[in-house]
Amino acid sequence: MILSDTSILESIEQGEIVIEPFRPDCLGTNSYDVHLGKTLAIYKDHILDARRHNRIEYLEIPESGFVLHPNTLYLGVTEEYTETHNSVPFLEGKSSVGRLGIDIHATAGKGDVGFCNTWTLEISCTHPVRVYAGMPIGQLIYFQVEGTIQNYYNKKENAKYTERTEKPVESMMWRNKF
Secondary structure (H helix, E strand, O other), rough: HHHHHHHHHHHHHHHOEEEEOOOHHHOOOOEEEEEEEEEEEEOOOOOOOOOOOOOEEEOOOOOOOEEOOOOEEEEEEEEEEEOOEEEEEEEEHHHHHHHOOOOOOOOOOOOOOOOEOOOOOEEEEOOEEOOOOEEEEEEEEEEOOOOOOOHHHHHHOOOOOOOOOOOOOOHHHOOHHH
């Protein structure tokens, strides 16, 4: 079941959902709008290797905006820091963003219960498009969890994305031993 606006607010009041900064005007009927942070990142190497740490270069989005180009993976970040302690957050793109040809995630649209951080976005586009820090970029939808939770993300020993950050985080796949 998807949480309604009233249920999201109740969960915020009870500390089960945290959104910083929280803006009431960003609360939709059953979602919360999140915004593009001021930092993007691109990988330094053209060929990425799942078994090694692929380094990134950070880029600040100027006031005049930043042009995204097709065939480039950009890592972005939400302005909002979030926590979820009893629901599953899903991050989806806003339709207005999609209509500009922007995808905000390749595969990582679902968070885990216990995820506490900003959201790294896996941004790609089909057409050159200028983006701006602070623009609405996506929406969080919260699903109710049925049953007892034993394995919160922020308490897992092998959780890779737990350090609070205001910048995008590169893939940590290399930490998996395969």
